[in-house]
Amino acid sequence: MGVTSGQELARTFDIDLLGQPVATRRWVCVLSNDTLQNNPPTEVQIVSHSDIGLVSAGGVVDWGQPHPGATSLGLRKISINERYGESPYHVEVVAEYGVVTPNQLLTPTLRAAEWTFESKPGQVPALFYYEGSGNGTMYPLTTSAYDYFESLVTDESLVTATMKKNYTAFPTAQMSATNSLNNATYFGGGQYTWRCAGVNATYTIEMFGFTVVSYWATTHELVYRQTGWQLQLPDVGWNYLSGGQKRRAMVFDFQNNEWVASANPVGLDGNGNQTNGRPAILARRVNPEADFTTLFGTPPS
Secondary structure, three states: OOOOEEOOOEEEOOOOOOOOOOOEEEEEEEEEOOOOOOOOOOOOHHHHHOOOOOOOOOOEEEEEEEEEOOOOOEEEEEEEHHHHHHHHOOEEEEEEEEEEHHHHHHOOHHHEEEEEEEEEEEEEEEEOOEEEOOOOOOOOOOOOOOOOOOOEEEEEEEEEEEEEEEEOOOOOOHHHHHOOOEEEEOOOOOOOOOEEEEEEEEEEEEEOEEEEEEEEEEEEEEEEEEOOOOEEEEEEEEEEEOOOOEEEEEEEEOOOOOOOOOOEEEOOOOOOEEEOOOOOEEOOOOEEEEEEEHOOOOOOO
């Protein structure tokens, strides 16, 4: 006959100033006389007599169902203890209720991505500066004679976005995007301001709803750089173009009254022509680009 009846016992409710509330319900289930030898009940049969919400046909727990009194708390744990009161015919069932998030109620591969952001100090090459007020005018970082400075660095904080997501199959596309830059505006940053710094994937097996689920638990690191990941290079060199031909940059030696090869790189205008003044800035992308919105999605608003 299995389980003949179930009776709910006293409930408990615990909460403190800093912790999360925990509500507990307890039942005692009575087994029939022939249970121990001939007809042992299953866990599903035992729990079904405790009014928790277990679907006896498929053994599916209605996780997250609200506590009958504290409705803001959801079912998150079930325990079965045999020999309640030292009796072989009595079994205790304990149901624990607490704060349950929507993600916890989903099978692992359907859970929404989880995002965290962290700002860290960093240093980058100092290749240009902003002229005047605002951010619209950028010039190469040169001397007043338009010779560029070498090996200068400046402080620039970087923001690392860590995104965790589960995939049924190995995330080949995301892994291949390592070192790529965003090909379009992405989460408030302009084109080429985000870089995929790395993707780590771990094959994971989890029991969810009495079913074994296997998946790839993956962590993505995306790094935001305000000034962008392209190299902002001063257009300088020892040669220039004239009529499509490369020529050596020359300067006039007034002391000896002759033209001599320039000892320093000269400023160019972005098309190979000498500027005889401030050089242009060349934006050079050394990383591949990728569609970050498609590959990684976006954080919740």
